[in-house]
Amino acid sequence: MFNFNKKPRHQLSQENQDGLRLSDLKPGEKGRILEIGGSDQFRMRLIEMGLTKETEICVDKYAPLLDPMELIVRGYHLSIRGRDAQKIVIERS
Numbered sequence: 893m894f895n896f897n898k899k900p901r902h903q904l905s906q907e908n909q910d911g912l913r914l915s916d917l918k919p920g921e922k923g924r925i926l927e928i929g930g931s932d933q934f935r936m937r938l939i940e941m942g943l944t945k946e947t948e949i950c951v952d953k954y955a956p957l958l959d960p961m962e963l964i965v966r967g968y969h970l971s972i973r974g975r976d977a978q979k980i981v982i983e984r985s
Contacts, residue, residue, distance in 0.1 A: 912981065915961070921950070924983055938976075942968075943980070961974060961977055
């Protein structure tokens, strides 16, 4: 059974709660990762794919229904879900 009162192990810091999210970028726009929210398992999965703090990313395109989105990260193409992109705080570059 799921415990709704349990807090996530990692939450975005207070100053980044209302920051720009990766999902807010349009195709062709670039950004730099500031913080990744979500569970430890989720963050580890993104780190293994090369999405770490200070990484430069570019939104290549969106699927026809806007999910998933395709990114260019460290010279390769990576597709992630829109709900996952909402957990990544960025700054435009």
